[in-house]
Amino acid sequence: xxxxxxxxxxxxxxxxxxxxxxxxxxxxxxxxxxxxxxxxxxxxxxxxxxxxxxxxxxxxxxxxxxxxxxxxxxxxxxxxxxxxxxxxxxxxxxxxxxxxxxxxxxxxxxxxxxxxxxxxxxxxxxxxxxxxxxxxxxxxxxxxxxxxxxxxxxxxxxxxxxxxxxxxxxxxxxxxxxxxxxxxxxxxxxxxxxxxxxxxxxxxxxxxxxxxxxxxxxxxxxxxxxxxxxxxxxxxxxxxxxxxxxxxxxxxxxxxxxxxxxx
Numbered sequence: 001x002x003x004x005x006x007x008x009x010x011x012x013x014x015x016x017x018x019x020x021x022x023x024x025x026x027x028x029x030x031x032x033x034x035x036x037x038x039x040x041x042x043x044x045x046x047x048x049x050x051x052x053x054x055x056x057x058x059x060x061x062x063x064x065x066x067x068x069x070x071x072x073x074x075x076x077x078x079x080x081x082x083x084x085x086x087x088x089x090x091x092x093x094x095x096x097x098x099x100x101x102x103x104x105x106x107x108x109x110x111x112x113x114x115x116x117x118x119x120x121x122x123x124x125x126x127x128x129x130x131x132x133x134x135x136x137x138x139x140x141x142x143x144x145x146x147x148x149x150x151x152x153x154x155x156x157x158x159x160x161x162x163x164x165x166x167x168x169x170x171x172x173x174x175x176x177x178x179x180x181x182x183x184x185x186x187x188x189x190x191x192x193x194x195x196x197x198x199x200x201x202x203x204x205x206x207x208x209x210x211x212x213x214x215x216x217x218x219x220x221x222x223x224x225x226x227x228x229x230x231x232x233x234x235x236x237x238x239x240x241x242x243x244x245x246x247x248x249x250x251x252x253x254x255x256x257x258x259x260x261x262x263x
Contacts, residue, residue, distance in 0.1 A: 002027065002041045019043065026054040060098035067101065067128045074124050085116050086125070101129045137189035140196040141231070142204060142224040145182045148216025160210030160218075167203040172196060174203050180242040183221065185235065193226050200224035 007019060019025060027041040028050075046054075068087055072079040090100040090111070104111040108126050117125075148156045161176045164186065168174040172190045179185060186203060190196025201224050208218040 002043060007043050024058070026051045057096070060096055063132065064097045064101065067125070067132060070128055071121065071125050075121055077121075082121075086121075089115060098133075101133055104129055105134060135191050137191055138193045138196060138226050139232070140188050140190060140193065140200055140224055141222070141227045141235075142186045142200050142220065143179075143222035144184050144186060144204060144207065145219040145221055146184060146207065146211055146216065147182045148211055148214055150215045152214065153216065156211060156214035156216055160207045160214070160216070163210045164203040164207035167199065167206050169199065172199055174200065177239075179235075179239055180246075186224075197224045197226075 002019075025043060026046050027043050028045050030040040030042050030045075032039050064087065068082055069079055071077075072082045087097050090097040094100040094103070100111050104126060108122070112122055112125075115122075146157050146160065148154075150156060161184065165174045165176055168188070172188055172195070174186060174188045177185050177187065186200055188196050188200055190199070204218070204220060204224070211218050
């Protein structure tokens, strides 16, 4: 139960906007009345930092529970028994079973050591963990304009862009695509978003140094950032439109041979 005085530090104008039935809320327990079965809760005493931590823990627990439930169903086991054999021991050892499951992707023997489980359960559990918790690469993109009006302008641009691509590491590759001169996109995929953004920023500076030595310029139109599927669709649409426009221009430039002879 949450008292009105524990809903918000501010003046309450509309309870519906502040809290709704069916929505998950992060609260703190104030008192527990064992005799009456009441639990007094507070929403206003929860800081934004506490909310973030609680939501992260909740999401991790949901992921763990989903994996455990699926394994229990596949192996015809009672879910609580599976928690007693696997879940709770891992919570005790690693602080949270989610952290243990992530470690199990690369070191399963270390994580499952000492647990009273059969090879069949271990295999089923590991397959579920790998399928659901293996991190997915994040696509990172930057848009740049590169120009060089010198004698070797085109070659200078190509050389500078190749130098930028050469900044890739063994795990993170960098690709440069032409949208329409002078606009280019630099794309990479990385498991660590910050590392990918940092590497793409380094590649941009490498391109800048190379093109400026040849008297050219580089302008960043969009700084390196993680992009969504919507961003990819917009980029694909832009490139398709540019390609169509170029094809139309190329068609307009074709002349009739007979017309040339008349002239």
